[in-house]
Amino acid sequence: MNDSIRVAEIFGPTIQGEGALIGLPTVFVRTGGCDYRCSWCDSLHAVDAAYRDTWKPMAVTDVMAEIERLSGGRPVMVTLSGGNPAIQPLGPLIRLGREKGYRFALETQGSVARGWFADLDMLVLSPKPPSSGMEMDWAMLGQCAEAADGAQTVLKIVVFDEADYRFAREVAEFLPLLAVYLQPGNHTPPPPDDDSAGVDQAGIDARMRWLVERVTADGWFEARVLPQLHVMLWGNRRGV
Numbered sequence: 001m002n003d004s005i006r007v008a009e010i011f012g013p014t015i016q017g018e019g020a021l022i023g024l025p026t027v028f029v030r031t032g033g034c035d036y037r038c039s040w041c042d043s044l045h046a047v048d049a050a051y052r053d054t055w056k057p058m059a060v061t062d063v064m065a066e067i068e069r070l071s072g073g074r075p076v077m078v079t080l081s082g083g084n085p086a087i088q089p090l091g092p093l094i095r096l097g098r099e100k101g102y103r104f105a106l107e108t109q110g111s112v113a114r115g116w117f118a119d120l121d122m123l124v125l126s127p128k129p130p131s132s133g134m135e136m137d138w139a140m141l142g143q144c145a146e147a148a149d150g151a152q153t154v155l156k157i158v159v160f161d162e163a164d165y166r167f168a169r170e171v172a173e174f175l176p177l178l179a180v181y182l183q184p185g186n187h188t189p190p191p192p193d194d195d196s197a198g199v200d201q202a203g204i205d206a207r208m209r210w211l212v213e214r215v216t217a218d219g220w221f222e223a224r225v226l227p228q229l230h231v232m233l234w235g236n237r238r239g240v
C-alpha cells in the first residue's frame with residue numbers, strides 16, 4: 001500500500017486554534033512522522049519514532065470516510081497537520097475531498113515541496129526559528145511557496161525570544177507577498193505520553209504581551225499576533 005497515508009490521529013470538528021483561519025470549525029488529520037525535531041514541539045506523539053506503533057497506514061478512501069463520519073457528511077475545512085504532512089502522499093485525498101466539497105489547509109515547516117500544494121485552499125508555511133534548534137533551508141521554503149502556485153499561502157511563525165523575532169522579520173522580507181501570523185511559543189508542551197500535563201498559560205500570555213510590544217514598537221504593522229486559542233481553552237489536551 002504505497003499510496004496509504006500514515007495517520008497519527010483524526011479528530012474534530014473543533015476550531016482551528018492558530019493563524020489565518022483561527023476560530024473556523026475544522027476536522028484535523030494529523031499524519032505520523034517528521035523530518036524535524038523541534039526542541040519545543042507540542043505534537044511529539046506524531047513525531048517521535050517511539051510512537052510509531054500508534055500510527056496507522058490508512059487508504060485514502062478510509063481517511064475520507066472518517067472525515068465524512070466526523071463532519072456528518074457536511075463539507076468542512078480539513079486541516080492536514082502532523083508531524084510533517086508534506087512527507088505523506090496527500091494529493092489523492094485532497095482531490096477526492098474537494099470533489100465532495102471539502103476544503104483543505106495544510107501546515108508544514110517548509111522543508112519539503114509538493115506539486116499537490118497547488119490543490120490546497122490554504123498552505124500554512126511555518127518555518128522554524130532559532131529556538132527550535134532546526135536549520136533553515138531558505139531555498140526549500142521558497143520552493144514550497146512556489147509550489148502552492150496560487151493557492152492562498154501564509155506564514156505562521158512561533159516566537160519565543162528576540163532571535164526568533166528577528167528570524168520572523170527575515171522570513172517576511174524573503175517572502176514579502178505572504179501575510180504573517182506570529183504566535184507565542186508554548187514553553188510547556190505536553191510530554192508525548194501525558195497530554196493532561198499542565199500548561200503555563202500565564203507565562204505564555206506574558207510572552208505574547210512582549211511580542212505585541214515588540215511588533216508595535218518596531219512599526220511592523222502588517223504582522224498579526226495571535227495566541228494558540230485551543231491551548232487557552234483546553235491546555236495541552238490532545239484531540240481538540
Ligand SMILES: C[S@@+](CC[C@H](N)C(=O)[O-])C[C@H]1O[C@@H](n2cnc3c(N)ncnc32)[C@H](O)[C@@H]1O
Nearest residue numbers: 040041042043082083084107108109126185186
Ligand atoms: C505541530 S506542527 C505540525 C505541522 C508542521 N510540522 C509544522 O511545524 O508546521 C503545527 C504548528 O504548531 C506549532 N507549534 C509546535 N509546537 C509549538 C509550541 N510549543 N508552541 C507554539 N507553537 C507550536 C508549529 O510551529 C506549527 O506552526
Ligand SMILES: Nc1nc2[nH]cc(C(=O)O)c2c(=O)[nH]1
Nearest residue numbers: 014015016017018081230240
Ligand atoms: N484546535 C487546534 N488548532 C490547531 N492548529 C494547529 C494545530 C496543530 O497541532 O497542527 C492545532 C491543534 O492541534 N488543535
Ligand code: SF4
Nearest residue numbers: 034036037038041083
Ligand atoms: S516541524 Fe512541526 S511536527 Fe516536526 S518537530 Fe517541528 S513543530 Fe513538531
Ligand SMILES: [Mg+2]
Nearest residue numbers: 042043081228
Ligand atoms: Mg498543535
